[in-house]
Amino acid sequence: MRAKDIRAKAGEEPVTMLTAYDAPTAELVDAAGVDMILVGDSVGNLRLGHESTLPVTVDDIASRTAAVTRATEDAFVLADMPFLSFGVDEADSIEHCGRMVKEAGADGVKLECGKHTVDLTDRLTDLGVPVQAHLGLTPQRENETGLFRQATDDEAAGRMLELAEAHEAAGAFSLVLEHVPANAAAAVTETLSIPTIGIGAGPDCDGQVLTVDEVIGLTEGVAPFSRAFGDVRGEMERAIESYVDGVESGDFPAEEHSHVAEGLDTDDLY
Ligand code: KIV
Ligand code: NA
Numbered sequence: 001m002r003a004k005d006i007r008a009k010a011g012e013e014p015v016t017m018l019t020a021y022d023a024p025t026a027e028l029v030d031a032a033g034v035d036m037i038l039v040g041d042s043v044g045n046l047r048l049g050h051e052s053t054l055p056v057t058v059d060d061i062a063s064r065t066a067a068v069t070r071a072t073e074d075a076f077v078l079a080d081m082p083f084l085s086f087g088v089d090e091a092d093s094i095e096h097c098g099r100m101v102k103e104a105g106a107d108g109v110k111l112e113c114g115k116h117t118v119d120l121t122d123r124l125t126d127l128g129v130p131v132q133a134h135l136g137l138t139p140q141r142e143n144e145t146g147l148f149r150q151a152t153d154d155e156a157a158g159r160m161l162e163l164a165e166a167h168e169a170a171g172a173f174s175l176v177l178e179h180v181p182a183n184a185a186a187a188v189t190e191t192l193s194i195p196t197i198g199i200g201a202g203p204d205c206d207g208q209v210l211t212v213d214e215v216i217g218l219t220e221g222v223a224p225f226s227r228a229f230g231d232v233r234g235e236m237e238r239a240i241e242s243y244v245d246g247v248e249s250g251d252f253p254a255e256e257h258s259h260v261a262e263g264l265d266t267d268d269l270y
Contacts, residue, residue: 001076003108003130003173006035010195015174015207017197018215021047021064023071025212030072036132036174036197037075038110038209039065041082041140046213053139056082058096062104069105078132079106083140087116090123097129110176112138118166125171133167135160136201137179149200151180157187164188164196176209177201179225200225 009015017036020026021043029037043064044056058081065079079100086093100106108130111117121131136150151157157180164175174195177185182202189196189205198205200223210226213219217228218236246252 001035001074006076007173007194010193010206015195015197017207017209019211020068023067026068026071029212030075034075036078037068037072038078038080039068040211041080042211046211046219052142054083058082058085058099062099065100065104065106076107078108078110079104080110086111086120090120093120094123097124101129108132110134112140113163113167118170121167121170121172131172132174132176133172134176134178135163136177149179149181151184157184160184161188161191164192168192168194177205
């Protein structure tokens with residue numbers, strides 16, 4: 001899957017995207033035929049025990065991205081660039097994004113966008129690094145905006161549309177719209193020719209993205225716009241409790257989990 005294949009799906013076929021943060025999950029997501037795998041900075045709160053995405057480092061995303069790309073055959077893998085790893089200084093931004101491609105094997109990067117990412121998107125795409133833009137709720141700004149629905153009035157929705165068009169013009173191959181009104185997302189989708197990928201942005205985007213932890217039911221509860229399609233948390237609880245019971249009751253290990261070396265003279269060991 002290439003950026004141009006994703007781009008060509010706009011208005012034609014729904015685009016599917018899910019996060020993954022490790023090799024076994026990526027293998028399953030890829031095998032399900034998902035178009036894009038995002039190594040999201042949501043790894044910070046979902047897997048690393050942080051309260052937000054802000055502490056996530058370039059190393060965190062690079063090592064997770066490398067694990068995901070090793071297990072992925074078909075999907076387009078995006079590294080989600082962490083807070084302040086881009087947009088501060090152009091050379092540093094390009095080095096950090098370049099690491100994801102050169103070292104970790106990513107096919108492209110996702111940037112939480114604002115005015116500061118238009119030129120960077122242009123530069124990265126010139127250099128051959130596909131960029132996915134991300135507008136609406138951008139959780140790296142949570143200290144400024146809170147984690148609330150964005151673009152809820154004409155002025156804010158207008159600013160979002162302008163930034164979306166600027167990033168498309170700068171070369172972004174797709175755009176994530178997070179937690180914005182469905183009608184605002186529909187207007188952006190209508191205006192742009194690159195695919196919009198919604199999360200909490202209604203049914204009219206060209207595609208949808210969710211975190212895999214919510215989809216499989218690993219998290220306790222899900223965001224209001226998300227949905228658990230499975231109960232992996234319950235399954236893990238059952239398996240772990242049965243293991244503890246098995247050891248405590250003496251049921252595990254059973255004979256078939258052990259082996260005896262016939263020629264061993266155990267008298268010598270005492
Ligand atoms: O980090 C993440 O998981 C994301 C998606 C939810 C878009 O940015
Ligand atoms: Na993210």
